Amino acid sequence: MNNKLICFGIIAGGLAACGQSNPDIIRLNQVGYFPQQEKVAVADTVGVTEFTVLNAATGAEVLKGSTQATVPNPWSSKTRTTMDFSSVSEPGQYWLLAGGDTAVFEVKERPLQVVADAALKSFYYQRTGMPIEEQYAGQWNRPAGHPDTQVQIHPSAAGPSRKAGDVISSPKGWYDAGDYNKYIVNSAYSIGLMQAVYRLFPDYFAQQKVNIPESNNATPDLLDELYYNLSWMLTMQDPADGGVYHKLTTPSFEAFIKPADCQQPRYVVQKSVTATLDFAAVMAQASQIYKAFQKDYPGFSAKALRAAERAYAWAEKHPEAYYDQDALNQQYDPDVTTGAYGDKDASDEFFWAASELYYTTGKQSYLIKAVKSSPRSYTLPSWANTSALGMFAWLVPEREKQLKDVVASGLVGSLKSYLLAYATDAVKDANEAAFHAPYGDSESDFGWGCLGEQGANQATTLVYAYLLSGKNNYLTNAYRDMDYLLGRNPLGYCFVTGLGTKSPLHPHHRLSATDGVDAPIPGLLVGGPNPGQQDGVAYPSSLPDESYVDAEESYASNEIAINWSAALVAASSALDALSQPSAEK
Ligand code: 9MR
Ligand code: 9MR
Numbered sequence: 053m054n055n056k057l058i059c060f061g062i063i064a065g066g067l068a069a070c071g072q073s074n075p076d077i078i079r080l081n082q083v084g085y086f087p088q089q090e091k092v093a094v095a096d097t098v099g100v101t102e103f104t105v106l107n108a109a110t111g112a113e114v115l116k117g118s119t120q121a122t123v124p125n126p127w128s129s130k131t132r133t134t135m136d137f138s139s140v141s142e143p144g145q146y147w148l149l150a151g152g153d154t155a156v157f158e159v160k161e162r163p164l165q166v167v168a169d170a171a172l173k174s175f176y177y178q179r180t181g182m183p184i185e186e187q188y189a190g191q192w193n194r195p196a197g198h199p200d201t202q203v204q205i206h207p208s209a210a211g212p213s214r215k216a217g218d219v220i221s222s223p224k225g226w227y228d229a230g231d232y233n234k235y236i237v238n239s240a241y242s243i244g245l246m247q248a249v250y251r252l253f254p255d256y257f258a259q260q261k262v263n264i265p266e267s268n269n270a271t272p273d274l275l276d277e278l279y280y281n282l283s284w285m286l287t288m289q290d291p292a293d294g295g296v297y298h299k300l301t302t303p304s305f306e307a308f309i310k311p312a313d314c315q316q317p318r319y320v321v322q323k324s325v326t327a328t329l330d331f332a333a334v335m336a337q338a339s340q341i342y343k344a345f346q347k348d349y350p351g352f353s354a355k356a357l358r359a360a361e362r363a364y365a366w367a368e369k370h371p372e373a374y375y376d377q378d379a380l381n382q383q384y385d386p387d388v389t390t391g392a393y394g395d396k397d398a399s400d401e402f403f404w405a406a407s408e409l410y411y412t413t414g415k416q417s418y419l420i421k422a423v424k425s426s427p428r429s430y431t432l433p434s435w436a437n438t439s440a441l442g443m444f445a446w447l448v449p450e451r452e453k454q455l456k457d458v459v460a461s462g463l464v465g466s467l468k469s470y471l472l473a474y475a476t477d478a479v480k481d482a483n484e485a486a487f488h489a490p491y492g493d494s495e496s497d498f499g500w501g502c503l504g505e506q507g508a509n510q511a512t513t514l515v516y517a518y519l520l521s522g523k524n525n526y527l528t529n530a531y532r533d534m535d536y537l538l539g540r541n542p543l544g545y546c547f548v549t550g551l552g553t554k555s556p557l558h559p560h561h562r563l564s565a566t567d568g569v570d571a572p573i574p575g576l577l578v579g580g581p582n583p584g585q586q587d588g589v590a591y592p593s594s595l596p597d598e599s600y601v602d603a604e605e606s607y608a609s610n611e612i613a614i615n616w617s618a619a620l621v622a623a624s625s626a627l628d629a630l631s632q633p634s635a636e637k
Contacts, residue, residue: 078148078155079487082539082552084163086631087141090528091157092488094540095133095150098122103135103150115140119150123486127495128595130542132486156553164534164628167548170575171620173262175277177563177573178226178614180234180284180311188263191569197311198232198318199223200284203300206319207384213292222300222320225284228391229613230560232311233301236288237393240330241435242618243278244404247337248444249512249622250274251451252519256629271345274621279349282338285331286359288320294362295323296331298375299393303386308604310566321388324375328367329401330438335360336408337445357412364405371398395436399425404442410460411445423463430474432509434501435615440513443467449519468520475517478510479529487540489532490514495583498596500608503547503580504616507537511623515630527630534627537577537620542597548620549612550574558604560611565604576612577620584608 077100080093093103105115119133135150143160177184177192181200186193200223207216214220225234250257250272257272266276288297297320306314339357342349367373377392395401403425410418422442433440446452446464455461478490485493491507499506514530517523539546539554546552549559549572556578557571564572581600585591587608591601600609 074152074154076544077151077153079540079542079544080148080155080157081163081535082155082157082546082554083167084158084160086161086163087143087159089138089531089631091136091138091140091159092120092532092535092540093135093137093148093150093155093157094487095119095135095153096130096542096544097151098131098133100133100135100151103137103148105137105140106147106149108145108147108156114146121484123484125486126493127597130486134488162628162632164624164631167534167538167551167575167624168621168628169260169262170548170550171577171617171624172260172274172277172575173264174573174575174612174617175226175281175614176262176264178617179280180225180227180232181223185265188265191571192567192573194310194563194567195312198227198314200225200234200300200318203318203320206321206386206388208322208380208388209297209320211290211292214290220287220320222284222287225281225300226614227311227563230562230607230611231390232306232314232562233299233390234284235299235301235391235393236285236296236327237298237324237330237395238391238435238613238615239281239285240327240334241433241438241441242614243281244330244334244337244438244441245433245509245512245615245618245622246274246278247334247341248441249626250341251444251448252515253626253629256625256632260625266348269348271348274625275342275345276348278338279342279352282334282352282356285334286355288327289331289359289363290323294328294359294366295370295373296328296363296366298322298324298327299391301388301390304389306562308562308565311563319388322375322380323366323370323373325367325370325373325398326375326393326395326401328363328370328373329398329405332360332363332367333401333405333408333438333441335363336405336412340408340412360405360409360412364409367398367402367405374398393435400427400431400437400439400442403427404438404445407442407445411451419457419460419463423459426463426467427470430470430513432506432513434505434509440509443471444516447471447516447520471513472517472521475514475526478514479525482529482532487536487542489536489540490529491533492536492541492597495596498581498583498599500582500584500586501579501613501616502582503537504577504613504619507533507580508577508616508619508623512619512626515623515626518630530623530627531631534623542595543581543600545600545602547578547580549576549578556602556610558602558610560604560607575617575620577616578610578612579607579616580609582609 302316406421
């Protein structure tokens with residue numbers, strides 16, 4: 053939709069005539085700002101000296117301002133101009149006019165609620181093994197796909213009790229991404245991140261409703277949705293020894309066909325130390341969280357804890373059982389060429405699992421193990437590095453107050469200092485950054501899945517920094533990262549499907565591509581700018597922050613994935629919780 057044309061239709065006087073092509077230079081958050089929020093737009097050019105804000109309903113001028121600064125881009129000759137209209141605080145719709153361009157923006161209470169709800173709802177559409185019904189999914193309804201009740205033991209996973217070719221049942225769970233496979237590492241990471249934020253804002257999640265089949269029970273929708281995948285994960289543990297299969301997959305990626313039309317056999321592959329530890333961490337965490345929801349999930353809390361302890365014990369016996377897909381393909385048939393989620397360093401997974409097991413059980417042995425594997429600095433959470441998830445277990449403000457153990461308190465002290473050191477460094481140049489956000493100001497901010505793993509996860513990290521320090525600057529910068537994701541970026545995309553005025557229409561997503569509906573499934577954060585451009589698609593630019601193309605074939609920049617959705621759930625929910633007028637913190 054062309055908002056500029058609507059604009060010219062509404063407000064005729066004083067503006068360029070309708071139909072005249074005008075520059076596309078204004079970049080701003082296309083979803084909305086809450087009244088007290090800092091509001092900044094960027095003009096993707098130099099030479100803009102002033103801007104005007106009009107009330108969209110009346111056409112009245114609300115603000116005339118001068119541009120604030122002109123900032124050179126760190127990796128190209130491009131310069132940009134920032135415009136601060138923070139003083140516009142009355143809820144309503146507005147037009148921003150600058151340099152011959154116009155853009156719409158909205159001020160309202162809880163602008164991020166729509167993002168948080170859509171991001172959580174996106175997981176429902178990813179559910180395998182059940183029909184996605186019209187009453188919940190509207191036009192995106194579809195029949196069930198991939199029952200996974202007849203899954204073969206791949207030769208790499210064979211052992212004394214389960215032989216190659218034996219059949220197990222491993223139903224439910226979510227499709228990982230644009231593909232149709234189910235991967236333990238990424239599943240656990242995604243749930244771990246969302247459960248971490250649940251612990252910070254349980255009251256927020258208690259009131260959230262996103263119209264899923266379980267919305268009428270007594271459990272928060274977030275936890276209902278996570279349970280759908282947790283229940284699948286439990287089936288991935290070998291009952292004989294407690295080890296966990298790395299993934300459930302077809303040998304090669306399916307074509308772009310409907311889930312119900314898929315014919316390839318599905319396998320569980322080798323048990324890995326990383327998958328088993330991620331499983332242990334997330335089951336221990338779930339055990340602690342779901343204790344309060346026994347009525348809807350009877351017995352789950354105890355079952356999850358048993359599963360977690362057995363998994364941890366298996367990992368201690370197999371610390372080097374890394375998943376090396378190339379090596380497996382040398383040894384076994386059929387070859388498996390789907391996502392590898394390979395990782396040859398399990399120290400961060402050990403730390404996360406031991407931390408969660410200590411949280412849930414209070415056993416001293418897990419505390420000692422957590423201390424032994426604890427990190428020495430803060431790294432943004434990702435599927436490959438879960439040390440931040442381990443830190444989040446310790447850095448829950450409510451829990452910190454209750455910790456009596458000296459060793460535990462000492463650990464918390466150092467973890468807190470690492471996180472705050474990261475946050476301080478991250479925000480230090482944000483005022484002068486080209487897009488006025490800590491995220492996006494460095495070349496290393498871009499790569500496969502960067503918007504979720506780095507952009508949204510940085511915002512969530514800054515929320516922790518704010519909660520731990522009480523310093524507003526961290527919170528301001530978390531909102532700035534969200535502004536970046538929602539439109540204040542070089543390409544002017546709101547990178548979440550279905551939101552904003554310009555969002556991705558052609559994600560690399562088999563479900564969206566095969567459902568016969570023009571609009572993609574909503575609420576999905578795409579991978580984002582990736583100078584690696586590994587898919588060989590023609591990109592409009594080779595600049596790191598412009599290496600993005602809204603094309604279905606572009607799996608390196610335009611796929612969607614549960615870990616990026618989880619990052620969006622975490623950041624947008626936390627920030628929505630904190631921007632409510634009644635928010636205490
Ligand atoms: O669709 C696949 C996507 O989910 C993966 O992230 C990506 C990288 O592993 O691979 C995609 O599948 C492509 C395959 O790797 C190469 N042939 C084209 C496939 C996409 O149609
Ligand atoms: O998110 C993963 C990214 O870090 C890797 O660089 C990339 C290539 O191995 O794979 C990404 O994960 C994909 C997974 O392997 C298969 N499902 C789709 C995931 C998102 O692209």
